[in-house]
Amino acid sequence: MDRPVRTRLGDGSLVEMTPAEIREDVLAGTEIGARRAKAPPLTEAEVDHLVDIFASEAKFSAVDMGDEVCLSFDGSGNLDVGSRVDELYSYQSHRGADMLELFAIDYSYKAIKTMLSYEAAQMKTAQLNVIAPLQYGAMPDLGRYSMPDGPVPNWSELMPLGKIAEARDAQVEAIDHAVSDMVYVAEGMWEAGTDGMDFDTAGAAGDGDFLATLTAIEKIKGRYPDIGIELGMASEYVLGMHGELTYKGRRLAGMWPKEQLEVAQEAGATMFGPAVNVNTTKSVAWNVARACTVIKPCMDVAEIPVHPNVGMGVGGVPMSPYPPADAVSRVSRAMVDILKCDGL
Amino acid sequence: MQMTRGMRLKQAKAYVAEKLGCAVADLADPIAMHDLRRDLGLGRIPVQELTYPTHAGAMEAKFRIAEVLGVPINSVARFQECAGLSGSRPGGAV
Numbered sequence: 001m002d003r004p005v006r007t008r009l010g011d012g013s014l015v016e017m018t019p020a021e022i023r024e025d026v027l028a029g030t031e032i033g034a035r036r037a038k039a040p041p042l043t044e045a046e047v048d049h050l051v052d053i054f055a056s057e058a059k060f061s062a063v064d065m066g067d068e069v070c071l072s073f074d075g076s077g078n079l080d081v082g083s084r085v086d087e088l089y090s091y092q093s094h095r096g097a098d099m100l101e102l103f104a105i106d107y108s109y110k111a112i113k114t115m116l117s118y119e120a121a122q123m124k125t126a127q128l129n130v131i132a133p134l135q136y137g138a139m140p141d142l143g144r145y146s147m148p149d150g151p152v153p154n155w156s157e158l159m160p161l162g163k164i165a166e167a168r169d170a171q172v173e174a175i176d177h178a179v180s181d182m183v184y185v186a187e188g189m190w191e192a193g194t195d196g197m198d199f200d201t202a203g204a205a206g207d208g209d210f211l212a213t214l215t216a217i218e219k220i221k222g223r224y225p226d227i228g229i230e231l232g233m234a235s236e237y238v239l240g241m242h243g244e245l246t247y248k249g250r251r252l253a254g255m256w257p258k259e260q261l262e263v264a265q266e267a268g269a270t271m272f273g274p275a276v277n278v279n280t281t282k283s284v285a286w287n288v289a290r291a292c293t294v295i296k297p298c299m300d301v302a303e304i305p306v307h308p309n310v311g312m313g314v315g316g317v318p319m320s321p322y323p324p325a326d327a328v329s330r331v332s333r334a335m336v337d338i339l340k341c342d343g344l
Numbered sequence: 345m346q347m348t349r350g351m352r353l354k355q356a357k358a359y360v361a362e363k364l365g366c367a368v369a370d371l372a373d374p375i376a377m378h379d380l381r382r383d384l385g386l387g388r389i390p391v392q393e394l395t396y397p398t399h400a401g402a403m404e405a406k407f408r409i410a411e412v413l414g415v416p417i418n419s420v421a422r423f424q425e426c427a428g429l430s431g432s433r434p435g436g437a438v
Binding site: 065066068069070072093099124127128129130131133134135190191192193194195196226227228230269270271302303304305341342343 | 346347348349350351352353356368369371372386387389401402403405406409416417418419422423
């Protein structure tokens with residue numbers, strides 16, 4: 001059986017591949033993932049299973065009964081219809097969400113700080129209307145604290161000038177501002193009734209961004225032991241924009257998901273969301289094999305739930321505003337079957 | 345159990361099933377859960393807004409969930425404070 005089947009590339013476009021070509025892609029994806037993240041490649045049985053999933057002509061793919069996982073969301077309540085609370089209700093009751101997230105379109109804690117009372121009032125209203133656990137989410141977004149948007153010299157402008165020390169000092173100063181804002185918003189949300197806080201796309205501005213998030217989590221969890229803390233990563237690898245920042249003695253730059261999870265747990269996070277970027281020119285099978293390989297070492301050390309990010313452009317889901325169900329379902333099944341993850 | 349207690353999936357499923365008095369497999373069975381949620385007052389998904397007007401919904405259901413699962417729920421505690429309700433906080437340390 002080597003009849004071509006329809007599958008997709010990382011940009012969502014349909015292509016035809018034979019099962020043998022899919023196997024080649026799976027092997028290539030796990031090989032490059034293993035090499036980059038210094039992780040073991042997928043086993044022969046895992047490769048076979050991925051090939052089975054992607055060589056199927058079924059429109060939809062799913063885990064076995066009994067293997068269902070929890071579905072969490074960053075940014076539910078998209079204002080497609082009605083109010084944000086209407087949307088949260090819809091996610092809970094009609095779209096299969098097990099956990100909900102209230103958010104504002106300017107998805108940055110720096111922005112939320114300026115309208116916290118309004119957002120906290122929305123949280124209170126939402127909590128009165130939904131049953132599912134509901135968190136508040138935004139991005140740490142360290143870059144917002146640099147000029148011209150923020151008060152700190154812009155390290156991205158300083159570095160090309162060779163002003164490395166000044167660039168590093170600016171990031172350290174920005175971290176203090178970001179931590180202050182994240183803790184401030186968490187305080188307001190806790191008082192309004194939130195079940196948890198989501199720090200989404202942590203590390204987007206590099207190791208300083210990640211350190212700010214870990215520091216904020218530690219402070220928030222210390223103050224509110226019952227609060228949920230989801231730490232979702234921006235990408236598979238922490239960029240060394242500073243390069244020398246550490247958390248509890250561990251250098252953050254260059255961390256892959258396993259190390260990211262370890263420091264997240266140490267900081268007090270209750271859920272971790274690894275993110276692996278999609279290569280849009282490679283097949284979804286290649287991307288999923290690579291993503292599973294990069295994330296798999298997490299599962300051996302996880303003490304908290306791991307929910308890999310499988311939104312558009314991460315985890316193997318095609319980079320498209322409307323990810324096709326055939327691809328999303330295959331990616332989701334592969335993540336659960338291979339990783340035995342706690343949710344998505 | 346995952347969000348605020350940090351429980352891994354297998355542990356969380358077993359915990360909830362024990363507290364609800366059902367099998368782990370029932371947790372993903374909408375037919376079984378629909379009846380169980382009615383029996384325990386945990387809130388149901390209404391087909392229409394007024395399908396279950398006499399059953400627990402939203403905040404009411406969360407009071408029951410905190411009690412049945414034995415976990416504190418922040419919004420329930422806030423509701424009690426704001427409403428001036430006396431009595432111990434539903435749920436406990438898990």
